[in-house]
Amino acid sequence: xxxxxxxxxxxxxxxxxxxxxxxxxxxxxxxxxxxxxxxxxxxxxxxxxxxxxxxxxxxxxxxxxxxxxxxxxxxxxxxxxxxxxxxxxxxxxxxxxxxxxxxxxxxxxxxxxxxxxxxxxxxxxxxxxxxxxxxxxxxxxxxxxxxxxxxxxxxxxxxxxxxxxxxxxxxxxxxxxxxxxxxxxxxxxxxxxxxxxxxxxxxxxxxxxxxxxxxxxxxxxxxxxxxxxxxxxxxxxxxxxxxxxxxxxxxxxxx
Amino acid sequence: xxxxxxxxxxxxxxxxxxxxxxxxxxxxxxxxxxxxxxxxxxxxxxxxxxxxxxxxxxxxxxxxxxxxxxxxxxxxxxxxxxxxxxxxxxxxxxxxxxxxxxxxxxxxxxxxxxxxxxxxxxxxxxxxxxxxxxxxxxxxxxxxxxxxxxxxxxxxxxxxxxxxxxxxxxxxxxxxxxxxxxxxxxxxxxxxxxxxxxxxxxxxxxxxxxxxxxxxxxxxxxxxxxxxxxxxxxxxxxxxxxxxxxxxxxxxxxxxxxxxxxxxxxxxxxxxx
Numbered sequence: 001x002x003x004x005x006x007x008x009x010x011x012x013x014x015x016x017x018x019x020x021x022x023x024x025x026x027x028x029x030x031x032x033x034x035x036x037x038x039x040x041x042x043x044x045x046x047x048x049x050x051x052x053x054x055x056x057x058x059x060x061x062x063x064x065x066x067x068x069x070x071x072x073x074x075x076x077x078x079x080x081x082x083x084x085x086x087x088x089x090x091x092x093x094x095x096x097x098x099x100x101x102x103x104x105x106x107x108x109x110x111x112x113x114x115x116x117x118x119x120x121x122x123x124x125x126x127x128x129x130x131x132x133x134x135x136x137x138x139x140x141x142x143x144x145x146x147x148x149x150x151x152x153x154x155x156x157x158x159x160x161x162x163x164x165x166x167x168x169x170x171x172x173x174x175x176x177x178x179x180x181x182x183x184x185x186x187x188x189x190x191x192x193x194x195x196x197x198x199x200x201x202x203x204x205x206x207x208x209x210x211x212x213x214x215x216x217x218x219x220x221x222x223x224x225x226x227x228x229x230x231x232x233x234x235x236x237x238x239x240x241x242x243x244x245x246x247x248x249x250x251x252x253x254x255x
Numbered sequence: 256x257x258x259x260x261x262x263x264x265x266x267x268x269x270x271x272x273x274x275x276x277x278x279x280x281x282x283x284x285x286x287x288x289x290x291x292x293x294x295x296x297x298x299x300x301x302x303x304x305x306x307x308x309x310x311x312x313x314x315x316x317x318x319x320x321x322x323x324x325x326x327x328x329x330x331x332x333x334x335x336x337x338x339x340x341x342x343x344x345x346x347x348x349x350x351x352x353x354x355x356x357x358x359x360x361x362x363x364x365x366x367x368x369x370x371x372x373x374x375x376x377x378x379x380x381x382x383x384x385x386x387x388x389x390x391x392x393x394x395x396x397x398x399x400x401x402x403x404x405x406x407x408x409x410x411x412x413x414x415x416x417x418x419x420x421x422x423x424x425x426x427x428x429x430x431x432x433x434x435x436x437x438x439x440x441x442x443x444x445x446x447x448x449x450x451x452x453x454x455x456x457x458x459x460x461x462x463x464x465x466x467x468x469x470x471x472x473x474x475x476x477x478x479x480x481x482x483x484x485x486x487x488x489x490x491x492x493x494x495x496x497x498x499x500x501x502x503x504x505x506x507x508x509x510x511x512x513x514x515x516x517x518x519x520x521x522x523x524x525x526x527x528x
Contacts, residue, residue: 055426075426076426077427079426086419089442090520091441091516091518100437101427103437104424104438105428106433134523
């Protein structure tokens with residue numbers, strides 16, 4: 001089961017005086033253990049800034065981030081994190097990159113054999129363990145990056161547009177894998193995305209974020225059955241949910 | 256679709272076939288042509304031999320003096336290799352220290368940039384005045400020529416780890432030493448080799464000019480004496496050996512690079528070509 005996350009009056013601004021930019025907040029939010037929350041908004045709305053604050057990689061200018069009841073004051077090490085540009089290194093194979101996460105944590109990869117095999121199978125990378133990242137397609141690289149982010153069994157997974165650079169078809173396929181990974185062990189997931197469909201398909205709740213300064217405009221419970229496969233995506237309820245969020249962004253002049 | 260149709264619709268194999276011979280022969284033929292052009296020009300335009308000797312004469316006279324040329328090649332090569340090797344070993348740690356120390360970044364870094372802008376050769380007469388005609392002043396000049404480009408490239412190398420990888424490492428809780436060994440150092444290697452290669456090219460230049468300024472041996476000295484004696488044939492022979500020396504040093508560094516960072520994009524492109 002995942003960890004809980006709470007933010008209280010969190011705001012972030014960069015610079016001082018005239019050149020000060022209010023990037024995000026202030027905002028409050030409670031995320032329950034095992035939830036899959038999407039931070040949905042256009043680029044520049046501060047959603048990535050919020051994610052970095054949740055990871056403890058960026059200090060809020062105001063307010064506090066609380067994980068499992070404890071205030072976050074530095075980088076959180078109990079998380080798995082993924083970015084649009086993956087963190088695979090070219091001098092290691094797929095397997096070596098997964099091991100890197102463990103080695104950096106002083107964990108012995110030999111104790112994780114079964115876990116690694118299982119992850120690789122789930123993201124359909126069997127047979128590519130010994131390939132270098134640059135020998136793989138963009139989609140396969142992100143699949144490998146998922147394994148890297150998950151191998152140490154983090155209770156919280158923070159994803160900053162991990163599918164942002166992929167083509168529509170690959171995105172579709174990896175979303176499915178991401179969903180089954182989440183459904184199996186139910187870590188708490190926070191996903192930054194600008195795709196309304198992606199947010200509706202994957203999340204239990206969606207935080208709609210509007211820009212300048214970034215604000216959580218609305219929090220939407222997504223009440224659709226799991227797993228959200230093609231059938232669910234074709235359903236009237238799914239289409240209506242997407243349309244409703246579309247309307248919110250249109251009202252704010254984003255769309 | 257049958258295999259035959261694929262071949263027919265694709266013009267690439269035919270093109271490849273037509274130029275296949277060039278892969279092996281283009282380069283040697285070019286150099287052979289160049290020397291033939293030089294050789295014939297000297298005769299056709301009746302250029303005096305004390306101004307520009309033909310390659311045949313350079314080879315013949317050079318061969319006659321080969322023991323001395325080889326000895327001098329060994330001396331100049333020694334200066335270049337020793338100076339380069341010392342720079343190679345000292346410059347990277349200094350670059351690393353400058354990257355991560357606030358104090359050094361505001362003291363030694365501007366000093367290194369200024370010294371890189373200074374023609375190091377300008378120091379040669381001073382070192383020769385201080386240290387004499389021996390090996391040491393040449394090694395120091397070569398060291399200075401090689402040192403600063405490696406320092407500056409190392410600083411660039413250690414300072415440009417991607418934001419994503421930096422954040423990833425922080426999220427693992429790994430200490431600075433573990434992060435350095437597992438991520439920062441390997442990520443920096445390609446840029447460090449840029450510095451090494453630049454330095455390798457300039458090492459023989461430094462050694463030669465240092466010998467011009469004050470020496471009684473080495474290829475630089477040999478060229479100076481030959482030119483003074485109106486023996487351009489011998490000077491050209493020595494220049495040929497200097498070129499070979501430079502190529503050998505650059506080749507050695509390139510080979511090491513290939514072995515150490517076969518995964519880098521520069522190496523991958525080369526192996527595909």
